[in-house]
Amino acid sequence: MLTPARRTFLEHLFPGEAASFDEAVRYVHGSDASRLHGMPMGVVRPERLEQVVELLAWAQAERVPLIPRGRATGAAGAVVPTAGGLVVSTAGLRRIVSIDADDFTATVEPGVVTGELQKACAAQRRFYPPDPGSVNISTIGGNIATCAGGMRAVKYGVTREWVLGLTAVLPGGEVVRTGGRCHKDVAGLDLTRLFVGSEGTLGFITEAILKLAPLPEASASLMAGFSDMEALMAAARAVFAAGLLPSAMEFFDAPTLRAVGLTAPSVPWPEGTAAALLFRLDGSRAAVSAELAALASHLQAATFIESAADATAEEALWELRRLVSPALHKLGPDKHRDDVAVPRGAIARAVAAFHAIGERRGVIVVCFGHLGDGNIHTDVMFDAADPRQKSAADLAKDDILRTVLELGGTLTGEHGVGLAKLPYLSLQIGEAERALMLRVKAAFDPHGIMNPQKAYA
Amino acid sequence: MLTPARRTFLEHLFPGEAASFDEAVRYVHGSDASRLHGMPMGVVRPERLEQVVELLAWAQAERVPLIPRGRATGAAGAVVPTAGGLVVSTAGLRRIVSIDADDFTATVEPGVVTGELQKACAAQRRFYPPDPGSVNISTIGGNIATCAGGMRAVKYGVTREWVLGLTAVLPGGEVVRTGGRCHKDVAGLDLTRLFVGSEGTLGFITEAILKLAPLPEASASLMAGFSDMEALMAAARAVFAAGLLPSAMEFFDAPTLRAVGLTAPSVPWPEGTAAALLFRLDGSRAAVSAELAALASHLQAATFIESAADATAEEALWELRRLVSPALHKLGPDKHRDDVAVPRGAIARAVAAFHAIGERRGVIVVCFGHLGDGNIHTDVMFDAADPRQKSAADLAKDDILRTVLELGGTLTGEHGVGLAKLPYLSLQIGEAERALMLRVKAAFDPHGIMNPQKAYA
Structure with missing residues (x-):
């Protein structure tokens, strides 16, 4: 709940337009590309580490949920504030701090758009390979939060492989710095890659050190x-x-x-x-x-x-x-999109099975994507205005996810679990593993304020 | 302490030569390539998952430290049983379970020698790139425990990039399965890569699913x-x-x-x-x-x-x-070896500084290794029989590590912290980060029985 005292605190910490409690602003910050929705109590936009520190100290003391948000291009609903709380936008943290051509590193804030970083690197003949389809509209922070993959993963791997170090603020306001500028570093537990793919559930990332490659000729x-x-x-x-x-x-x-x-x-x-x-x-x-x-x-x-x-x-x-x-909208006005992955050798079987599901359910199932990684984008096309089609599409989506798991696959190759895949997660991840994830989360976020009800919650 | 009841339990769980309490056997299992030493209460060699489960349930109940051990080629002393306890050898877990050429995966037990896996993969025109110097004598389990790097890391990355999934047993006997056979998978927290580089401090790995590449022509x-x-x-x-x-x-x-x-x-x-x-x-x-x-x-x-x-x-x-x-022994009978890394742009400065340290301290400092990653092997050559040389070499080692950190480097690029680097770790890793690592460890190992006093303890 947004009490007057809380509002005063936030307006003081985030002066002017850096905090908003306007209903329209809150509404648009309640959704992402999943089109799921939840209403936040407000939206804040930090510009400095110190603000993030103070915010996370306050939020833990007040038990206010925080939902870190980049450009909301995610298709899994990971930034939808289902538990209310405060959306923390990275839009004010969008500096490319440095590109060091000799070190083959870039230091960036989380709100930097990935495609803009790639261009800035290319100007120095350096290369940041991760290449999600959303590269020109999604941010490094969002890419790290989901361990974004993309087109070039077959040769260059995913975001995880290109993150060398992070600065993050934990609930309570403690600042942790993981990794560094070295291309090889095995000192201590790998906290850096634990943050990668954690969907905003562990802390708020304020800076990342990325590894670069030589720009291919x-x-x-x-x-x-x-x-x-x-x-x-x-x-x-x-x-x-x-x-x-x-x-x-x-x-x-x-x-x-x-x-x-x-x-x-x-x-x-x-x-x-x-x-x-x-x-x-x-x-x-x-x-x-x-x-x-x-x-x-x-x-x-x-x-x-x-x-x-x-x-x-x-x-x-x-x-x-x-x-x-x-183009897919030529085949139907609505779609259920999934980004399942299967072992590489099972791709042909998976695609055949997905097509058969479409025929059985009477909807069009489209498959395309990253064959080299076994990461298949499946779109079930339908018209939501037709209840029979809607129901057939829901059943087809369900069939697809179950088929994927039978083939030894995963519910999500690169988009994340977010909110949309959470109901299916127990089909893939066992109780012991999920309990372990929650114990690990508690080591970062003992009161569960970071993006609650998401990912593996 | 090895009480009669404990000994009876272990001899029953590990019949015949799979358990040993012989002093000579214990002695040789007390050291590794670091030449540091500690005396274990015994050595056991599981051959099946069920034995590991029973062992870890017992060890937690009895609070007996467990020290997972591959071929003990590590130079950092990570398998030296300084706190006593039981050495758990992976020598009985050395099956290549499968190599799936279509999936581009290999499923292996931790005791498989990495070079043998590479040969088996090459026979199917597949390629497991990680290539530590010890490739023909070290094991996959040890490589995972240290996140081993090696020669090919500049193009192919380190062990972390090639581990897709793990089966591990936690203290208490719970079995967890992380990841799987998919090349892309972002479902849940990345427990797989948290195990990579954890130096045996989280659990006992019984199986790994590795990613393979096409064998270069x-x-x-x-x-x-x-x-x-x-x-x-x-x-x-x-x-x-x-x-x-x-x-x-x-x-x-x-x-x-x-x-x-x-x-x-x-x-x-x-x-x-x-x-x-x-x-x-x-x-x-x-x-x-x-x-x-x-x-x-x-x-x-x-x-x-x-x-x-x-x-x-x-x-x-x-x-x-x-x-x-x-060959380095031509320059002196004894050496202090480090595997520091610095940002790639700092290599020339680092090597010049290391040579200057050698001149100042009156010992030979040799530098070689993985230039592409900034991962420099430094050997301080000396004669330990000469107390003046010994003392000069100790001071040179200390100077080298401090210089590395001044250059933004790391104490260990690929060998791990183990026991040898632990006294220096606080120069690199802050209190907040180390406390966080310990909280994460506690999520796996609440009583601290897994390889205690190592890595980040």
């Missing part, structure tokens, strides 16, 4: 079509067997191709193409050119191959990938 | 000499600036070259070479050949370049690297 892309998923999987196996490690390896199933075909001005695939792969290679110029030829030689079953060795041509292929999400 | 190596460290660092910067990412990038300083020169039948470097770099490239055949040429073009200041594009020639260059440790 060149890249090239290639799209290839197949008559079915089996032919696609055989090609993918041949590529890996040849020792090639693309930086991205995305796939499109037949409904995805259909939707994109209805949206794009033109598409490169011929009739009879029921699945497609989109690769990116990067490295030195000579290596990329050699690997592009090697890659094509393993795709002899393709219905078409289009390769792109300059930026404009590459961009045209990747524009097709970015079109997927908006 | 080809590799090549190149050694280049320089007149001083500054010229070497300039070349290293030029390589990274060109967007090249070698899989290994090792350096040798002048004393290292001198020691190897006194040991090897022949060496490739000419007079006037005071520092050298050894690179390995891997990838597709065409890419490696192109990158080898590109690499050489950035090394024009070299006193010599020797490149090796076939396995025999590569082996000859890497044999020089492996000779370093044995």
Whole structure:
């Protein structure tokens, strides 16, 4: 509850527009890309570590829930304030503190948009590889909170691999600094990676030290079509067997191709193409050119191959990938999106099973995404205005998640559990493991004020 | 204390040679490569999960310290039973349970020797990249416990990046299963990576699911000499600036070259070479050949370049690297070895400072190792029989560690804190962070029986 005393405290700590209790402002800070909603008591926007320290001391004493929030691009509802409390925006903490080209590190505040950091690094011929689909609208803080993955994970790994150190404030106001600027460091328990993927449940991150790589000299892309998923999987196996490690390896199933075909001005695939792969290679110029030829030689079953060795041509292929999400609305006004992952060898079985679920339930199930990691985005398309379709879609989503777990998969490859997946979590994570997670959380947040009712709560 | 009742329990749980209380056996299980020593009450060797469960239930009830032990190749004393207790060897848990070429995973018990796993993977054209110097004598369990790094970390990262899931038994006998076979998985807190690098302080790992990569089709190596460290660092910067990412990038300083020169039948470097770099490239055949040429073009200041594009020639260059440790004894019968790391941009300053410390203290300080990660192995060479040298070496070690921290470095890049670095840990890790680590440990091990007095205790 927002008592007058609490409001006075917060307005004093966050002067002017840095605190808001306006109903409209609270309302828009009550949701994210999941479209789930909860109403916070207020929204505050710290700009300095000292404010965060004072806020977390107060919030623990007052038992006020805090919900750290980046740009709210998450699809799992992790920033939805279901338990009320205060939304703590990172929008005022958006400085790139430093990019050190010799150390191959960047020090940033959590509100920095990932794509902006990538551009600033590229200007110094450095490379921050994590590349979620939301790269131009999501923040480093949000990426760390969810251990964001993305396109390039097949070669470069996920956000976890690129975080070297953190400054975080714990409930009560204690500041902890984990890791540092060294690329290798094994002193003490790995608190840094414990924060990565913790969905705001342990503390409030105020600064991150990120690892950078040399900027690859060149890249090239290639799209290839197949008559079915089996032919696609055989090609993918041949590529890996040849020792090639693309930086991205995305796939499109037949409904995805259909939707994109209805949206794009033109598409490169011929009739009879029921699945497609989109690769990116990067490295030195000579290596990329050699690997592009090697890659094509393993795709002899393709219905078409289009390769792109300059930026404009590459961009045209990747524009097709970015079109997927908006294009899917051609197949239905509403969707249930999941980002399940399965062991890499189970992808073909998983996609076949998801399609069969769609047929059985009478809804369209679309699969696309990060084939190289087994991370499949499944969209169940339906019209929520039709109660029969809505119910069929709900059942299909349920079937999909159960199938994933039967295949040894996970409910979430990169979006997080948040609020949306929490009801399913006990199907994947056992009681002993969940109890252990809660004991670990208590070591950081003994009174449970950090993003309660989320992730593993 | 080994009471008769305890001994009876253990002999019953570990029949025959799987338990030993013999003084000689206990003595040899009291030390590791650090040459520190403590005497355990006994040594047991479980072969099945059920034995581990029963052991950990008993040990917690009896408050008996347990010291998990692989092949004891660690240099930090992490397996030295300073608090007495029972050494729990992984030598009976050495099955490669499965290598799944389609999933790109291997499931292994902790006692598997890492090099043996690598060979088994290579037979299926799969690749387990972590590559500590001890690869042919150390185990996966030990590598996980220390988050082992090694030569290939500059391109492939460290052990942490290659562990997907774990089965571990907690004190009290509870079995927890973390992660799984998916390459991407963000469901719940990241308990998997919390175990990685925890030095046996959280629980006993009985099985690990590891991530594999496609086996690179080809590799090549190149050694280049320089007149001083500054010229070497300039070349290293030029390589990274060109967007090249070698899989290994090792350096040798002048004393290292001198020691190897006194040991090897022949060496490739000419007079006037005071520092050298050894690179390995891997990838597709065409890419490696192109990158080898590109690499050489950035090394024009070299006193010599020797490149090796076939396995025999590569082996000859890497044999020089492996000779370093044995060769150093030409410079003194005893050594203090550290595996410090500094931010990558501080390497030249660090090496110059370490050499200056050696001159000031009147001992030889040798630097070599993983330049690409800033992970420098420093050996202070001395004769322990000479009390003046011993004292000078102790002071030099101390100076080195303090210099590292002044440069923003870490006391340990890959060996761990163990026992040897524990007295220095408070120079690097603050009270708040250490207290947090202890609270996290208590979530796993409330009575402190797992490898007490180690790592961050």
